[in-house]
Amino acid sequence: MPGALDGLLVVSVEQAVAAPYCSARLADGGARVIKIERPEGDFARGYDGYVHGLASYFVWLNRGKQSVVLDFKKEHDLALLHRLIAKADVLIQNLAPGAAERAGFGATEMRARDRRLITVDISGYGDHGPYKDRRAYDLLVQAESGMASITGTEHAPGRIGVSATDIGTGMYAHAAILEALLARAKTGDGRTISVSLFSSMAEWMSVPLLARDYAAYDWPRLGLTHPTIAPYGVYSTADKVPVLISIQNDREFTRLCEGVLDRPGLDRDPHFATNKARNARRDETNSIVQQSFGAQRFADLAARLDAAQIAWARVSSVADLSQHPQLRRIRFDTPNGEVSLPALAASYPGEPRRLGDLPALGQHTEQVRREFAA
Numbered sequence: 001m002p003g004a005l006d007g008l009l010v011v012s013v014e015q016a017v018a019a020p021y022c023s024a025r026l027a028d029g030g031a032r033v034i035k036i037e038r039p040e041g042d043f044a045r046g047y048d049g050y051v052h053g054l055a056s057y058f059v060w061l062n063r064g065k066q067s068v069v070l071d072f073k074k075e076h077d078l079a080l081l082h083r084l085i086a087k088a089d090v091l092i093q094n095l096a097p098g099a100a101e102r103a104g105f106g107a108t109e110m111r112a113r114d115r116r117l118i119t120v121d122i123s124g125y126g127d128h129g130p131y132k133d134r135r136a137y138d139l140l141v142q143a144e145s146g147m148a149s150i151t152g153t154e155h156a157p158g159r160i161g162v163s164a165t166d167i168g169t170g171m172y173a174h175a176a177i178l179e180a181l182l183a184r185a186k187t188g189d190g191r192t193i194s195v196s197l198f199s200s201m202a203e204w205m206s207v208p209l210l211a212r213d214y215a216a217y218d219w220p221r222l223g224l225t226h227p228t229i230a231p232y233g234v235y236s237t238a239d240k241v242p243v244l245i246s247i248q249n250d251r252e253f254t255r256l257c258e259g260v261l262d263r264p265g266l267d268r269d270p271h272f273a274t275n276k277a278r279n280a281r282r283d284e285t286n287s288i289v290q291q292s293f294g295a296q297r298f299a300d301l302a303a304r305l306d307a308a309q310i311a312w313a314r315v316s317s318v319a320d321l322s323q324h325p326q327l328r329r330i331r332f333d334t335p336n337g338e339v340s341l342p343a344l345a346a347s348y349p350g351e352p353r354r355l356g357d358l359p360a361l362g363q364h365t366e367q368v369r370r371e372f373a374a
Helices: 016-028 056-061 075-087 099-103 107-113 138-144 164-187 197-204 206-215 250-261 275-280 284-293 298-307 318-322 365-371
Strands: 011-015 032-037 066-068 090-093 117-124 192-196 234-235 244-247 310-316 330-333 337-342
Touching: 011 016, 011 075, 016 032, 016 056, 016 066, 016 090, 016 117, 016 164, 032 075, 056 337, 066 284, 066 365, 099 107, 107 117, 107 192, 117 164, 138 164, 138 197, 164 192, 192 197, 197 206, 234 284, 244 298, 250 275, 250 284, 250 298, 275 284, 298 310, 318 365
Parallel strands: 011 032, 011 090, 032 066, 090 117, 117 192
Antiparallel strands: 234 244, 244 310, 330 337
16 A cells, blocks of 8 residues: 655655654655765664664664765765755754754755745754754753653652653654645645754643643652542552552542442542542552552452453563563564564554665665766
8 A cells, every 4th residue: 555655755864863753754654765864874873782783763763764875065965965855845954053054955045945845943942042052962851841850759850761852853843744745735835844852842841831830839750650640650469560550530439449449438538539639648548559459469450450440550661561462563674684663653454564674874875866966
């Protein structure tokens, strides 16, 4: 089945995570993505060697692309890039602030040449404000945006364990491109899109920010629990399995009391009858749940939680995820062997059975030079 983006040409001058995530999703949809790399290559190629000697982030985010090595300081390479952009539908770049403009392929100039072109500039802090020229990376923006201040435990801030800032920004960029393509089909005009790591995380921080701005409530760091819902946290079973439950409303709490805790009537006690009451007595609420869970073995508790229609999860390790019965996988080839990773999150009938191959550095340079020769 042809991809929805077949026939689309994307030129991406990219490195690291955010822009490669965006262009990888476009490649998954059938777009032809030409990844422009410096002679030394995308520095993410050197992050680690965990996947057949290749870097795990690079393997994940660069399937289905063509790798072309260009040196913008050389006139003939910059001219080739301009010829590529002239044929492109989408131009993506996440170089250092101002680098694309200085190199001669900034969004304003490229859009002036082709009104149908969609340009996407991915940066740390965007194209406005006092931080616009500042370099930024994932963890730095987790800290600057306040995300780290609400992540971790009461003892210290924490980092989200994956590159959430980069990935979230790449997702926003991907969605913005799809919107721009729909708009272009109606108007004939492309768009100049700017997406920043900081703005992406600032939007994710909307709920803690609203609580702070309108109620002077400082969102706490609570680890695996929730600041406004109780019981919502991790409790250990008799055989030491960590189980996380989430009680979202008072009806669920009634089912928990009757079907799991063996405490019928607790849900009618005014000290526990409502979420606000339970949250005000968080420690006492947690103690009641832990006392019951700690007396039950995991298999028995899981069966009772399911029977009571209570949402729960085991606190799994990465090793557990690798063997998880719910995990769908998809495969693709790399220069060093086949790779299997989690399937794309959105599934549909006729979805691809495999993803595009991972390119070696500069694998397609000569092919593209011939195809786009002056």
